[in-house]
Amino acid sequence: MSGVGESRSELLSWLNELLKLNYVKIEQCGTGAAYCQIIDSIYRDVPMHRVKFNATAEYEFLTNFKILQSSFTKHRLEKTILVEKLVRCRFQDNLEFLQWLKKFWVQNKDESEYDAESRRKYRAPAPAGGAALSQSAPSLSGGASSVVKRRTGGALRGSTAVPPRTAALGRSSAPLATRKAFNEQLLNTQAQLSQTQQDMEKLQKEAAQYREAMAIMERERDFYFGKLRDIEILSQSTKDLCKEGVYSSDPNELVRFLDKVQQILYATEEGFEVVEEYPSDGNLRDPVINNISTAPDPMEVKHQPAHNLITDEETF
Template sequence: MGESRTELVAWVNDLLQVNYTKIEQCGTGGAYCQIIDSIFCDVPMARVKMNAKHEYEFIANFKILQNAFRAHKIDKPIPVEKLVKCKMQDNLEFMQWMKRFWDTNFGGQEYDPVARRRGAPTDTPATIAPLAPSSRGSGGGLGAGRAGGKTPIGGHRSGSAQSNEATQHLQAQLREMSTHLEGLEKERDFYFAKLRDIEIIVQQQMEALEADGKDDPLLRDVQKILYSTEEGFEVPDPGAPADEEETF
């Protein structure tokens, strides 16, 4: 039936020199990309975000994996929508397939995983939970803390009733804001994935043209639009540490 999740995590840690504790962490896509790279040594690991913490980053990693599958004519569907949810069973089944593929195709060559990813950090969160429930939970805690801080204002007799009413009102507002934020995050991820697809197509076509000594002004204009920024906006540094306020 294949290796257990414990055996697979140990294998991934040994092969890639990472420190994963759960098979769910592979849902970020980075480990899958580097397993394929260990076989063929042609995955653009500099573009793989090994310490990805957000679903749109997971999706970008899986786009790279899909390109690698196509390049090597690997006829295996990648269930991206399931894997990026970081559920145990989905990632266990896919990693079992990856391990069988690796056993069949790895040539036994020397492989330095740290050098291949240029020493990029791999501090994937030990526990990856769905973003929306996590944000709702932390939001509720924040609301409770703020409401508790206002308890004395209501006076001695009616303070408790007023505090409860204020707390309920704040919690209702937080739930509404959380639902709205969840919708915005989904919309952001949806459009990011589309832009990422366009970027990859343009980049592949540009590389093909450059290899033939040709150029396409239209593609360059599209690429310029994709990479343009506005005043006050900076493109995040891929090597920069994640926001310390992010918790998992």
């Protein structure tokens, strides 16, 4: 468990002795450069020429942590690197990660000596004309960064310096991309919600039309059922009176019976009317329902003929 629970001063002492640095705060590890060289002291394969020890902008910190993450992936280290927290250079986040890294270093470092300064001076082969400059580059540790700036000359410094505006854009590029993706997702959700509301309104209108049509059909059903019921009562009453011998076989009585049936068939009530004209084909049409302005509630529809053709005085 070496490294876990060690104090800030113990970790800084170990770090400065191993890497020949002069860090005075744990927060300075938030640049990621020291973490990269600790891993290099174990495996000796980290591209130290790409590690920026004089990094001052967040995008440069992210470059160092990309190198560190690549080394973790290469050696199959399952430790999660919380880059977003570490680059903020907060004490607690970097203290915990440095404690873990110290423990890992104790468990995996061999007994060979590690020349930290020599590794930091290493640079990739430069193109023709730039070899002398690459070989004479000083160490990037501690305050040597200012020496590098003075010796490289004004032209080189002007070509490699990052303007403050560019650095600010680099730091804000990730939040802007996240915000843009969130806004696009919000717009898509709003469009889907609007389409759903339109579909619901359309379905509600269709349901209202179906309810109105159902009410009309139920009223029509009750209307014609009432006619059939009146004819049924008239027929049954006439049949009973005939059995009792009240009526004779006079043809006029049959005509009167048929007249009563026709009166029932062509009787109307409010909201209904009968088409009296005959079509050209000579066939009599059924009564047509017209001018139904409002549909009553189906639960309240009760057929009551306008004139009951069956009275107490006579059957027909």
